[in-house]
Amino acid sequence: MEIQHPSHSHPYVLTTDDSLTDRRCKGCGHRGPGPMYACFECKFYFHKSCIELSTQIVETPLHPLHPLKLEAEWGNKCQCCYRFCYFAYKCEECDYKLDPQCISLTPILKLRDPDHLLFLLDKVDFTRELQCDVCLVDFDGPRSHSPAFVCAIPRCDYARHLECSPLPFPESVRHSEYHHYHDLVYTKSAKEGGFSDGYYCDACEMPRDPEYPAYVCKDCEFRAHVLPSLVEKYENDLLARGASLDAFLHYFEAQVLRLRKQKEEKEAEREAKRQQIKALEDELAQYEASEVLK
Structure with a gap:
């Protein structure tokens, strides 16, 4: 079976070749079993399930404030695993994105924190770019699929291994x-x-x-x-009794303060421009008056 998809100029061929399961899907950024669409010339591979994704709006406990909608665009980056992907579910309000694999994750625990909303996730295929903020060890490698707390605040890349968390481990x-x-x-x-x-x-x-x-x-x-x-x-x-919104509130309060500061700066710039215009108008009036008196 062959299809033409807007993600690529060449047609994709559907294959069930098991040797391709170690190839990373361009759609979600992850490896995995199952049928794949492939452009062998360009070494482009897409899970069949990613190509057939629904465009419906979805809700996820990883982002409880708003629904997410599927978008297709090169350069998308999942905020959970930090892998680049073509397909991403995006919150238009917060610019929060999850790839098709991470959108289905269910938090095991939610940890309250003044600055973060931490979700404990298991078996996440993290990118090597992400480090534990406590021990500074990369998540990619021997501990790439170990349980970890990931912050769900938009554009926050805070994460820590379960063993590095402040949880009091019982004896x-x-x-x-x-x-x-x-x-x-x-x-x-x-x-x-x-x-x-x-x-x-x-x-x-x-x-x-x-x-x-x-x-x-x-x-x-x-x-x-x-x-x-x-x-x-x-x-x-x-387990939180409902999503902990404290960290989200801190995030939006910071956004409001940032926007207010930008507004004040713009108003100051506008006032400075008005003063410059007034000074030029006064100078022009003086020049015109001097011309009349000649």
């Missing part, structure tokens, strides 16, 4: 959700219990890095990421 938790009823003890690294193909979390069954904190059972071999342990422990306390 012990229980994982009743995963039918494990022994106490799990917090440890800064858990290098025991590895397999030939690596280390795994017994709660979510996903790979874990033994160099990073985990909750470990002293009675059996159960080891879990910090994230699922904290969610079960803290979601009743830390």
Whole structure:
């Protein structure tokens, strides 16, 4: 199947070649499985799902103030993962943008902060441009898919790893959700219990890095990421009862102050121009009067 799309002058060919799953989609900026439209000559690749995106207006908990509308334009940048993309869902009021992958993310926790509205997200494919504001380690690399708090304030690139957050990690938790009823003890690294193909979390069954904190059972071999342990422990306390708008209010207050300052500067410039015009008019009047007297 071949289509002509406004994003490119050449036609795209639909392919299900599994070898293309490591190619980064120009539409959303992410890699991923599934059929892709490809221009092999220019090495342009689009997920089939991105090409077929709906233009409907969507709402997302990452930007609770306004709905977002799909736009197609080269140079769009997602404020969640900071990857460039062709397709982006945009808030016209705030110029806030999310790519088609990040628009579907659901915050696990919301953290109140005087200056930021921090959402805890899991498995975000961050760009290497983004650094943790606490430890200054790039999000791209070994910790590229680790849980992180991302600020949802428009044009704010503040982000931090879960382990670098101010959350008070409890010394012990229980994982009743995963039918494990022994106490799990917090440890800064858990290098025991590895397999030939690596280390795994017994709660979510996903790979874990033994160099990073985990909750470990002293009675059996159960080891879990910090994230699922904290969610079960803290979601009743830390999940916001409705979106926390404090940080958004700070943002808009700053915008109002900036606009007021710009208005004052423009009025001062206008007054200075008026004075210049008046001085020129007075000078012209004096010149004309002197000409009459000649």
